[in-house]
Amino acid sequence: MSIKIKNLHSVYNEGTVFEKKALENINIEINNGEFIGLIGHTGSGKSTLIQHLNSLIKPTEGEITIDGININENKKIIKESRQNVGLVFQYPEHQLFETTVYEDVAFGAKKMGMDKNEIDKNVRESLEIVGIGEELYEKSPFEISGGQKRKVALAGVLVMKPKILVLDEPTAGLDPKSRKAVLENIKEMQNKLKITIILVSHSMEDVAKYADRLIVMEKGKIVYFDKPNEVFKYEKRLEEIGLAIPKIKKLINRLNEKGYKIEEDINNIDELVNYLERKMR
Amino acid sequence: MKKVFCEKVHYDYTYFSDEKEKTIKALKGVDLEINEGEFVSILGINGSGKSTLAKHLNGLYKPLRGVVYIDGINTSQDETIFEVRKYCGMIFQNPDNQIIGTIVEDDIAFGLENLGIKPSEIIKRINKSLEEVEMLEYKDKQPSMLSGGQKQRVSIAGVLAMEPKCIVFDEPTAMLDPVGRKKIMEIIKKLKDKGITIVLITHFMEEAIESDRIIVMNDGEVEMRGTPVEIFTQVEKIKSIGLEVPLCTEIAYKLKKRGITIKEDILTIEEMVGELCR
Amino acid sequence: MAGKISIGQYYPVDSKIHRLDPRSKLLWVLIFVIVLFNIKEVSSYIIAIVSLGIIVKTSKVPFLLILKSLKHILFIMIFTAGLNIFLTDGTIVLFEYKFIQITKEGLQFASLIIVRLIALVISSSLLTLTTKPMELTIAIEKLLKPLKIIGIPSHDIAMIMTIALSFIPTLIDEMEKIMKAQISRGSDFETGTLIERVKSLLPILVPLFVSSFRRADDLAMAMESRCYRGDINRSKMKDIKFKKEDYIFFGFLFLVIVIINIV
Numbered sequence: 001m002s003i004k005i006k007n008l009h010s011v012y013n014e015g016t017v018f019e020k021k022a023l024e025n026i027n028i029e030i031n032n033g034e035f036i037g038l039i040g041h042t043g044s045g046k047s048t049l050i051q052h053l054n055s056l057i058k059p060t061e062g063e064i065t066i067d068g069i070n071i072n073e074n075k076k077i078i079k080e081s082r083q084n085v086g087l088v089f090q091y092p093e094h095q096l097f098e099t100t101v102y103e104d105v106a107f108g109a110k111k112m113g114m115d116k117n118e119i120d121k122n123v124r125e126s127l128e129i130v131g132i133g134e135e136l137y138e139k140s141p142f143e144i145s146g147g148q149k150r151k152v153a154l155a156g157v158l159v160m161k162p163k164i165l166v167l168d169e170p171t172a173g174l175d176p177k178s179r180k181a182v183l184e185n186i187k188e189m190q191n192k193l194k195i196t197i198i199l200v201s202h203s204m205e206d207v208a209k210y211a212d213r214l215i216v217m218e219k220g221k222i223v224y225f226d227k228p229n230e231v232f233k234y235e236k237r238l239e240e241i242g243l244a245i246p247k248i249k250k251l252i253n254r255l256n257e258k259g260y261k262i263e264e265d266i267n268n269i270d271e272l273v274n275y276l277e278r279k280m281r
Numbered sequence: 282m283k284k285v286f287c288e289k290v291h292y293d294y295t296y297f298s299d300e301k302e303k304t305i306k307a308l309k310g311v312d313l314e315i316n317e318g319e320f321v322s323i324l325g326i327n328g329s330g331k332s333t334l335a336k337h338l339n340g341l342y343k344p345l346r347g348v349v350y351i352d353g354i355n356t357s358q359d360e361t362i363f364e365v366r367k368y369c370g371m372i373f374q375n376p377d378n379q380i381i382g383t384i385v386e387d388d389i390a391f392g393l394e395n396l397g398i399k400p401s402e403i404i405k406r407i408n409k410s411l412e413e414v415e416m417l418e419y420k421d422k423q424p425s426m427l428s429g430g431q432k433q434r435v436s437i438a439g440v441l442a443m444e445p446k447c448i449v450f451d452e453p454t455a456m457l458d459p460v461g462r463k464k465i466m467e468i469i470k471k472l473k474d475k476g477i478t479i480v481l482i483t484h485f486m487e488e489a490i491e492s493d494r495i496i497v498m499n500d501g502e503v504e505m506r507g508t509p510v511e512i513f514t515q516v517e518k519i520k521s522i523g524l525e526v527p528l529c530t531e532i533a534y535k536l537k538k539r540g541i542t543i544k545e546d547i548l549t550i551e552e553m554v555g556e557l558c559r
Numbered sequence: 560m561a562g563k564i565s566i567g568q569y570y571p572v573d574s575k576i577h578r579l580d581p582r583s584k585l586l587w588v589l590i591f592v593i594v595l596f597n598i599k600e601v602s603s604y605i606i607a608i609v610s611l612g613i614i615v616k617t618s619k620v621p622f623l624l625i626l627k628s629l630k631h632i633l634f635i636m637i638f639t640a641g642l643n644i645f646l647t648d649g650t651i652v653l654f655e656y657k658f659i660q661i662t663k664e665g666l667q668f669a670s671l672i673i674v675r676l677i678a679l680v681i682s683s684s685l686l687t688l689t690t691k692p693m694e695l696t697i698a699i700e701k702l703l704k705p706l707k708i709i710g711i712p713s714h715d716i717a718m719i720m721t722i723a724l725s726f727i728p729t730l731i732d733e734m735e736k737i738m739k740a741q742i743s744r745g746s747d748f749e750t751g752t753l754i755e756r757v758k759s760l761l762p763i764l765v766p767l768f769v770s771s772f773r774r775a776d777d778l779a780m781a782m783e784s785r786c787y788r789g790d791i792n793r794s795k796m797k798d799i800k801f802k803k804e805d806y807i808f809f810g811f812l813f814l815v816i817v818i819i820n821i822v
Contacts, residue, residue: 202458371784373780404796
């Protein structure tokens with residue numbers, strides 16, 4: 001599914017002394033099946049933006065269309081679009097509440113009015129995608145490990161079969177090993193389910209490897225919206241915003257400043273090692 | 282002087298699952314020695330026991346077997362536990378769950394009031410410690426209005442005001458964004474320069490690089506000990522534990538493996554650029 | 560940080576009322592409420608309201624801000640007023656339609672109730688508007704201290720209040736987050752029968768409880784690590800003292816009560 005955001009403005013507490021512009025003139029078009037990294041630090045408006053995609057916040061001005069349909073048209077469409085756009089919040093494990101893992105995952109499917117067989121099928125499928133085995137189905141979601149909780153919560157969104165999956169900092173608080181596992185899992189999911197992914201993060205390092213395009217936000221505005229390698233050209237400007245380009249890019253830039261001629265589209269460590277090996281032999 | 286000293290520390294968690302009592306051995310005989318004024322990082326993945334160990338260092342947990350001495354005091358003795366806690370302060374992961382008080386200065390006062398310090402001295406110390414973490418202008422603000430990083434700085438001020446000789450940071454940056462994280466690391470380094478012993482629990486290797494010594498925990502045991510260079514140059518081992526090594530250390534390691542002559546003890550981008558552009 | 564609610568709603572200006580010992584203000588609210596519910600004459604009400612007006616004026620808190628606090632109890636006000644208008648029996652009937660009957664007594668009684676409620680809310684919100692939450696807890700701790708002999712733990716009560724006050728904003732934030740997460744999963748809090756709506760609260764309340772327990776655990780550990788051990792050998796940064804203004808304030812109150820009793 002494709003997303004089109006046109007002239008979106010969002011103002012909190014309009015007309016009071018606490019009035020605050022959260023989003024200003026946002027224009028974005030995201031194609032079906034794209035992997036988008038949405039980057040900015042706390043207060044940049046990224047959180048506000050993704051909540052608009054689920055009508056949790058309504059635009060003060062402007063319009064959001066998904067496959068050509070205005071998502072805020074009426075109540076019925078809002079409900080449908082909430083099914084189409086799966087929103088995984090930060091620390092999603094904090095929303096678990098049912099007595100068993102299975103029931104918790106099924107919650108969203110039930111609410112969407114799916115029938116019993118469909119619910120069962122979807123629950124099993126989504127738990128399989130995130131890597132939760134059948135032996136945990138009947139466990140309480142409160143007695144499994146932290147990493148497993150997060151997976152279950154993610155499955156609880158996947159169960160609605162969203163066409164667009166929005167994840168807010170899915171790796172927050174995880175160690176490097178689990179961080180990598182979660183990101184790989186998301187990428188795999190995208191390939192398998194052919195869905196659009198919007199991954200919110202404050203780390204370019206994590207997102208760069210997976211995203212087709214990056215949206216960089218600052219103070220409610222979009223600063224860059226381009227392919228990762230294009231965005232990384234603006235190292236100085238990004239640093240001013242409080243964002244760092246991936247370390248490998250930084251190293252390449254420093255070396256090129258000293259007279260190396262490393263191609264800018266090198267993204268991973270092995271390519272760089274190959275290059276340096278040729279150079280130093 | 283060995284001010285923090287753990288010997289053969291064991292600790293278990295018991296919990297109920299499926300109506301049966303189960304035990305997790307969180308620490309399996311940990312030895313640890315930290316000198317006065319040292320900055321030591323304890324690295325490990327989630328569940329490696331690093332947080333459990335940290336909570337032993339100011340007597341929140343008491344060893345099941347083995348002993349922990351802080352400034353020469355056995356933490357298992359109830360009578361002297363407050364001496365231990367006065368010597369060794371602690372900062373926790375979640376900035377929301379350690380601030381007590383409706384405004385910032387009340388939180389800093391909390392620890393001082395517990396020590397029975399007189400009001401005029403409390404006010405002096407509040408100003409001094411907030412100054413130290415650059416939060417003085419927020420003295421009258423509500424904690425809920427602050428960002429995560431700012432809250433964490435308030436927590437540090439709250440501990441600092443009690444004038445501890447040692448501060449244990451239990452994953453203080455895990456819930457912060459990069460800007461907040463950087464600021465906290467700056468403060469930690471500043472405190473180290475002032476002579477305070479720092480124990481930093483983390484799984485971010487960028488943070489551990491800054492320390493004098495690193496202890497790597499894995500499955501309740503100390504797996505490795507050494508300086509950052511000694512630890513991170515063991516690329517394969519670190520990766521097998523599930524941790525990361527600095528990018529440049531890995532590049533140097535891979536080049537070396539292919540028979541290129543290159544210095545191995547490279548941690549930072551600057552060092553790498555220096556080595557390659559000689 | 561949108562729509563942050565500030566709890567305690569302290570209004571930071573300097574006024575004679577702000578400077579009063581919080582204990583005085585607390586006692587005043589208590590006395591005022593007792594008086595309010597014991598007087599019946601219209602003239603007594605006028606005097607009580609005038610005295611309240613004087614205190615509001617002295618506090619320098621904008622009247623509009625105080626009126627705002629009435630918004631929260633609008634429903635209760637309308638409900639009780641309605642109840643009293645329709646259910647009070649009386650002799651002078653003003654309006655009658657089938658079984659509905661409005662009497663003069665009913666109207667009188669309803670307006671009395673409303674005046675009481677308004678005065679009650681204004682006085683208590685004036686207390687929180689002019690007193691920092693922390694001072695209020697100190698006041699409660701000190702007022703309860705004599706009851707320690709009969710086993711009432713005044714320090715613990717005050718500490719519980721302090722913690723509650725500092726965690727309300729965090730919990731409101733958290734609730735908002737959980738609500739949004741469940742709405743995204745298809746929860747609907749706006750439609751359905753009453754039972755359905757109550758049931759739909761479960762996905763919010765359970766996670767909220769779980770997280771509150773987790774926070775409580777964390778907080779207990781943080782407090783312990785900062786040498787907390789109840790009120791043993793504990794000092795206080797802020798103390799409250801009875802001053803000249805407080806005696807004047809009580810003099811004023813005494814005068815009001817005397818006048819009410821005379822007329």
